[in-house]
Amino acid sequence: MSKKKETSSDVEHWLYAYEQMAKIREFEEKVNELYMKALMPGLAHLYSGQEAVAVGVCEALHLDDYITSTHRGHGHCLAKGAAVDRMFAELLGKEAGFCKGKGGSMHIADPDSGNLGANAIVGGSMGIATGAALSAKMRGSGQVAVCFFGDGAVAQGLLYEVMNMAALWKLPVIYVCENNNYSEYTHRSETLAGEIIARAQAFGIHAETVDGQDVQLVQETMQKLVDRARRGEGPAFLECLTYRYYGHHVGDINRTYYRSKEEEHDWRENHDPLKLLAEKLIAQKLTDRAVLDKILADVATEVEAGMQFAINAPFPNPSEVNEDVYV
Amino acid sequence: MSKKKETSSDVEHWLYAYEQMAKIREFEEKVNELYMKALMPGLAHLYSGQEAVAVGVCEALHLDDYITSTHRGHGHCLAKGAAVDRMFAELLGKEAGFCKGKGGSMHIADPDSGNLGANAIVGGSMGIATGAALSAKMRGSGQVAVCFFGDGAVAQGLLYEVMNMAALWKLPVIYVCENNNYSEYTHRSETLAGEIIARAQAFGIHAETVDGQDVQLVQETMQKLVDRARRGEGPAFLECLTYRYYGHHVGDINRTYYRSKEEEHDWRENHDPLKLLAEKLIAQKLTDRAVLDKILADVATEVEAGMQFAINAPFPNPSEVNEDVYV
Amino acid sequence: MSEREITFSEAIREALAEELRRDPRVFIIGEDVAEAGTPFKVLSGLVDEFGKERIIDSPISEPGFTGVGVGAAMTGMRPVVDIMFGDFLTLSMDQIVNQAAKVHYMSGGKLKAPIVFRTTMGATRRSAAQHSQSLQAWVSHVPGLKVVMPSTPYDAKGLLKTAIRDENPVVFIEDKLMYKMKGIVPAEEYLIPFGVADVKRKGDDITLVATSSMVQVALGAAEKLKEIGISAEVIDPRTTWPLDKQAMIDSAKKTSRVIVIDEGYEQYGVTAELASVIADGAFYYLDAPVKRMGAMNVPIPFSPVLEDLTVPTEETVFQMAKSLCQRS
C-alpha cells in the first residue's frame, strides 16, 4: 500500500492521499445510491467525512501491518489497499466479493492488505488487534497492529482489558479512536464521562488527540506512534476528531432529532478533509485545481467501473452455504 | 450497624471498631482451623490482615446502605453487621446459614444488613453495586452503595463500563479497591499497568489512596466520600493499601514461590491494623491494654460459640435442593 | 372485548407503556432507547411520556448496563433491559446467568432479581453472522431464568406484561422480522401466563411444534398441507421455560407425527429439547421419529441467496411434513 515508499516526492505522496480520500468519498456515494435504489441487501454505515483518518493512519503503515476495522469500515478497507470492485461485490453479496459475499459490509476482510476484518460487534476487534500485536512481537516480524473504533466503542470494557495487557507487555498496537461525536443517535456527551485520552493515559499509554480532518496531521502523528511501536516502545492511543456526514447508517435519513442541519453543514463546509488538503496543496503551490480534478475524474471512473462489475457479478453458488464453516 | 451513631464518645466508637476487627480476625482463624481439620466443605479466602478496610468502610455507612462483596468477603459481611453464628453455619453448608447453606463462603449475602452478597466472579458485582446506587437514586432513598473488589479485579472491563455510567449519572456509589498486592499467585506488578486511581480519575471520578491498615484513616476518608455521594455529588473511588496474611485461599500454604516470608512478616509486625489502632488508642491514653484484652476475650467467646452452633446445626433437608430456584 | 389490529411493535410498546404507568418501579435501560426509540423504533414515544429518568440511554456497555439492571432489580426496581441484538447476549451472559439467574437460589431465597431482558432474534435481514442469531437455546438451558418467545402481537403484549410482573429474571425474545406483523389485540388489559402452550391451529394428522416466527411458518405450511389433505396441528409453547411439556405430548399422542421448528442453530438447539421431550413422553404413540428443523448449522451468511437457505420455510416444513405423512 503506502505509496509514500514508492514515490519520489512529498507532492506525489499527498496527491496519492488525496486520491485515496476521494476514492472513499466516491465509493460511499455509490453505496448510498445502491441503497436508495434498493440494489444493496441490508444496510451500510458510510464513512464519508472521516476519510482523513483512515488514509492518514494507513499511509503510516506497511502493507503487512495489521488493521482491525468496524461496522463503519469501508474507508479503512480501501485505505489499507483493497480493490474497489471486489469491495462492491462483497457489499452486494456476490461470489467475487472479498468474502465470497458471506461477510457483507460489516465483515469485509482483506488479509492480503493486512485487514483482519470489519466487525459488527462494537469494540469486538479490540482483542483481535491486540492479539495480532502480541503475535507480531512473538514472531519478531516487526509488524504493528492498528485497532480502529469509534467514540461510542470506548464504553466497552474490553478496551481497558486489552490496553492493560498492551501496556504491560509493550505490544506494538495503536488504538485509533475516531471520535465523530455520535454513537448511533446519541451524542457523546450523554455516554462519555471524562476525557477519552485520559483513559489510555491511566494505563501509562502514550496518547494524543488530533484534528482528524487534516490528513497530513493524522499521518505525521501516526507515523511517530508507529515508529515508537516498531522500536518496541509499546502501544499508543490516537484520538481523531472527526464527523460522519451521513446518518448512522444509510437508512438514517431524518436525524434532526439528534443533530442539527447547521452542525452537519458546518462540518461539510469548514472541515472537509478533501477540501482542506486541496486548499493547502494549492496554497503551497504544490498542485493546481486541474490536477486534483483529474484525480477526481479518474477515481469516479474507477469506482463506477467497480460498481458495474459488482452489479453484473454472479451470486455465490448455493452449495457455498455450508462451506468455510470449518477449515 | 454503625455504632458511631449510638455511642456517646469517640473512644467508644474506636473500641467498637477494634472489636469488629478482632471479630473478623478471630472468625478467620477459626475458619482456617475448620479447614485444617477438614470440617469445612470447599475452600475459603481469608480476610485476615485487611480488617481495617472492611471496618473503616462499613463504619461510615448506615445499616440500609448497600455493599457488594467478593470471594474474600467474610470481613465485609461481619463489618456490615452479620451475625457470627449464621455465617459459620453458611460456611459449613447448614440450614441455619444466611443462605440456608446454598451459597457458602463465596456467596454469603445478608440483605438485612445491606449486604447484597459475595461474588465468586471476580468483578462480578460491579454492575450490581452500581445498579443498587441507580436504584437508590431513582427511589430517592438516600442510600449509598459500596462495591468492594481487589487489585486483581481492576483488570475486568466491567469496572470501566460502570464507572462511566456512575460518573455520567452521578450515582451514589463508592468503588473500594482493596489493593493487597496479589491476585491469586501473581504480584500486581505483573498484571497492573499504570496507577489504579488514575483509571477512575480518567472518568472524572473523585479518587483517593489511603493506608488501608489504618482504620481511622479509612473511616474518615470514607465518611467524606459517603457524604459527597449522599449529597448527590456522585461516585468516588477509594484505593486501600493492604495485605492478606494467609494464602490466596486456605489451601495455599506453600507460597514462597510468589512472595517472601519476610514480606509477610513485615506486614504482620509493622502494619497490623489491630496493633496499629491499639497502639494509637493507648498512646493517646484513650484506653488501656486491659480493656482491649477484654474485648479480645469477649470476641473469642462469641466466635467460639458461633462456631459450635454451626458445627452442631443440622444440614438442610434434601427437599431444599430444588426450592428457591424461582421466587 | 373490543378488537383492534396493531403491529407486533405496537403491542410491545403498549405493554411497556402500561406497565410503566402502573408501576413506578419499572424503567427501561439500553442503547438508544430514549429519543431514538431503538433502531427498530419499537420504543418510539415512550420517552415523551416517561422522561429520560425512566427511559435511560446507556453507553455501549452491554455487560455494564445489564449488571446495573440486575443491581437495580435486587434493590426494589423492575428494570427492562434492552439488548438490541440477541447476538449481544454473548457480552452479557455473566450478568444474566451467573448473577441474575442464581442470586435467588444462592441467597437461600433472600434476594431476588425481577428483571426482563428484552432482546431480538432472527435471520434473513441481510445482517450477517453477528446480527442474526437466535440464541434462545443458551438461556433456556439456565435454571433460574424464564424464557419467552412470542409469535403474535397478542401473545407479545400479554406475555411481556406477565414478564414485567414476574418476580424472576425473564429473557424475552422478539423476532425482528415480526415487528411489522399485524394482529388482533384487545384494548382491555390482559396477561398471559407462562408455561401454557397455545394451540395455534387444530389438526389431526401431524403436529408442528414451533416457536416465535416459526409459528407463522408452521401455520403457512399447515395451510399448504391442508390442500393435499393433511391436517396439521400447530402448537406454540410460547415459553421455552417453563415448558408446557404436556401440551406437546398430548398433541403428539393424538397425531402420532411431529416436527419441531425453531430458528436457532439446529445442533444442540431448542429443537433438541422439544424433540426429546416429545419422543420420550409420546413414545408409544409415535408412528415416525420426531423431526427437527432448526437453522442450518452455519454462521449466518450475508448474501441473500445463501441466507435464505439457512432457515426453515413454509416450503421446507411442508415438504418435511408431507414426507413424514408418506404422501407423495
Next chain:
Amino acid sequence: MSEREITFSEAIREALAEELRRDPRVFIIGEDVAEAGTPFKVLSGLVDEFGKERIIDSPISEPGFTGVGVGAAMTGMRPVVDIMFGDFLTLSMDQIVNQAAKVHYMSGGKLKAPIVFRTTMGATRRSAAQHSQSLQAWVSHVPGLKVVMPSTPYDAKGLLKTAIRDENPVVFIEDKLMYKMKGIVPAEEYLIPFGVADVKRKGDDITLVATSSMVQVALGAAEKLKEIGISAEVIDPRTTWPLDKQAMIDSAKKTSRVIVIDEGYEQYGVTAELASVIADGAFYYLDAPVKRMGAMNVPIPFSPVLEDLTVPTEETVFQMAKSLCQRS
C-alpha cells in the same frame, strides 16, 4: 507400545509440553498459568521449560485475553487459552462465538482461528453456583466450534494434541474432578481424531452414552448392572461436535434401550441433542424411550448434602437402567 499409568493432569501437561516443543507457534495464555501452573496445578513446570514468553500470565480479563488469543491465532500463532472455570465462559462468549467461531466463514475462508480454549466443568467440589457449571451445551450449539470432552487420561492427551493441531477453534473441557484419576497412557506419541466415538465397554442389553466424567459413572453403573445380569454398552462420543451420530445409533439399534448422561443442566442440555439424535436414528429399533440424565435443573448448591443430589451417580444411573430394562 510402552505402557505407563499417569494422571489426567499429567496427560494434559504432557500433551501441552509435546506440542509446545513441536511447534514454536504454540503458546499458553491465562490467569496464573506460569509459576503457579493454574490453581489446579495442571500446568506446573511448563514455565520452567518454555519460559514466561510462551506461558503467559494474564490479568483477570477473560474477554480480553480470550480476544488476544483469537487475534494471535488469526495472525499465525497457535494459542491455548486457559479459562480457569467453565463458568467464566460467560465472560468470553463474544470472543469465542462471535469472533473465533465465525471468522473463517465470514471472511469467505480467508481467515482462520486455530485456537484451543481449555476450560473446566464439573460439580461436587463444594464450589457453589459460579464455579461448578458444565456449559458444554452452549459451545456445542455454535457452528464453527469443535468441542472436546475427554473421559480418560489417554483420551485427554490424544485429543488435546489433535485440538492444538486443528485449524479451527476448539473448546476443550476438562472435568476438574478427574485431574487426579490415573490411566494408561503410552509414552509414544499418538493423536485421537475428532468425531469418533469410543466404545468404553461392550454390552448387549442397554446403551449408556456418556460424556466426560459421566463415562466413569456409566462404567461404574455398568459394573453394577452386570451383577444383576444386565449387559450395558458404554459409548463415549469424546467430541460433542463433530458428533459421531452413527456410533450411538448403531449401539442403540443393537441394544434397543438407551440412557444418555451428561453433567450439564438437563434442560436444553447436551442430553437433549444426544437423545433426539438417537431417538430419530434408531426409531424403529427402540424398545423404550431414550432416557436423559443431566444435572438437576437448579443452580449448583454449596451444601454437600444438596450438591450431591444434583448430579447423576452410579446408583441413579443403575436404577434408571434397571427400570428401563424392566428388571426389579
